Structure formats: structure tokens, C-alpha cells
Amino acid sequence: EDQVTQSPEALRLQEGESSSLNCSYTVSGLRGLFWYRQDPGKGPEFLFTLYSAGEEKEKERLKATLTKKESFLHITAPKPEDSATYLCAVQALNYGGSQGNLIFGKGTKLSVKP
Amino acid sequence: DSGVTQTPKHLITATGQRVTLRCSPRSGDLSVYWYQQSLDQGLQFLIHYYNGEERAKGNILERFSAQQFPDLHSELNLSSLELGDSALYFCASSAGTSGVGELFFGEGSRLTVL
Numbered sequence: 001e002d003q004v005t006q007s008p009e010a011l012r013l014q015e016g017e018s019s020s021l022n023c024s025y026t027v028s029g030l031r032g033l034f035w036y037r038q039d040p041g042k043g044p045e046f047l048f049t050l051y052s053a054g055e056e057k058e059k060e061r062l063k064a065t066l067t068k069k070e071s072f073l074h075i076t077a078p079k080p081e082d083s084a085t086y087l088c089a090v091q092a093l094n095y096g097g098s099q100g101n102l103i104f105g106k107g108t109k110l111s112v113k114p
Numbered sequence: 115d116s117g118v119t120q121t122p123k124h125l126i127t128a129t130g131q132r133v134t135l136r137c138s139p140r141s142g143d144l145s146v147y148w149y150q151q152s153l154d155q156g157l158q159f160l161i162h163y164y165n166g167e168e169r170a171k172g173n174i175l176e177r178f179s180a181q182q183f184p185d186l187h188s189e190l191n192l193s194s195l196e197l198g199d200s201a202l203y204f205c206a207s208s209a210g211t212s213g214v215g216e217l218f219f220g221e222g223s224r225l226t227v228l
Contacts, residue, residue, distance in 0.1 A: 041222075043221050046217065097211070100159055100217060101170055105156060
């Protein structure tokens, strides 16, 4: 069964304290892995798409990496405005032709204290 | 602002009732996706419509149905509601339909079934 597991469930950091979020996936062939950010009371907001092992993408203080079994979202010198829930999702090879047919993890809730 | 509009933002109803959630996609997007987000299940793909036609189904219950109208707005109908249907319901849109693509989410409709 295709599955996405994110850890930790919650993470508290001090401002400037770098860390990483983990997304482990089990899927019958990976078409793409996605990271989304979700603020309280809002819908998910797209961050990155990764396609193959070894790929990396960066945006401001965030860097996403991908291996054959997991992805990491590295947060460098976080600020309070980085506080949010970060969702990981995968699209499997047998995705049925729909961009929206994604398997989401339950997310990591990040809190960054000043 | 993602450009995706969902109404209502909050809805409280009783078991056995029927509700309709509405979504207007971003201007120009032909695909609309519906998701359910609950605390224990995370974000789950329900159904995908493309230019008025059903394109893919995910974990959608038979009590739930959706449609997309000629003006591209979509409605998700939930009937014979049960306590377990209480959740956040998100709509997302995209320009394409298949392959890997960025989804734009609305702010969601929070449904509480009492």
C-alpha cells in the first residue's frame, strides 16, 4: 500500500536554530514528491516538487532533498514567520492520470519562537 | 491569495442532513479537485473534475457527489451526514489535468456535524 509518513509530528525551534523535517514514503514508483506549507485556517501552499533521487531545491530558508525512500525539508536559521504545518505528498506511477491524486502525509507542525 | 474561493467557510449541521460546498477555481484553471482533511486521516483526495467532466475518483464515499458547471465552478454535495464527516473540505485547482503539477488550494470549508 502506498504510504507517506512524516516526522516529527511537531517541532519547536528557537529562532535561528536550524533543523530538518522528514518525509518517508512507500510507493509503487514515484512520479513526483511535493512539499506544501499550511498556515492555520488556510489551505496548503505549494513549495517544491522533486522528481528523482539526488535532486535538491531551495527557496529562501528552505531546502528540499530527495532520496529513494525519503525526503528532507531543511530549514536554515528559521524565523517565527516560518511557523506552519509542512505537508509532504507523493504522486505514484499508477496515479490514474489526475494531478490531484496525491498521497499526503499528516504533516509536521513547526513552531519557531523568537 | 491563491485565487481559489470556497464557500461557506464554516457550516454546522445535524446528522442525516445534506449540505453543499461551493468552489470557484482560479481564473483560467479547468481542473477542480476536492479533498477532505481530518485530524486522524490527513488530507485525502476525493474527486477531480476537468472542464465539466469527472476525471478521477479517490476515497469518496457514495453519500458524497460532486459536479462542475459550465462556468467551471464546482459543488461538493454531502448527504446523510454522519458525525465522522466532520472535517475541513478543501478545493484546489490547476491549469492542467494529468502529469505533475502545482495545485492551488482554497481556504477550505469547515463542516461540523452534530
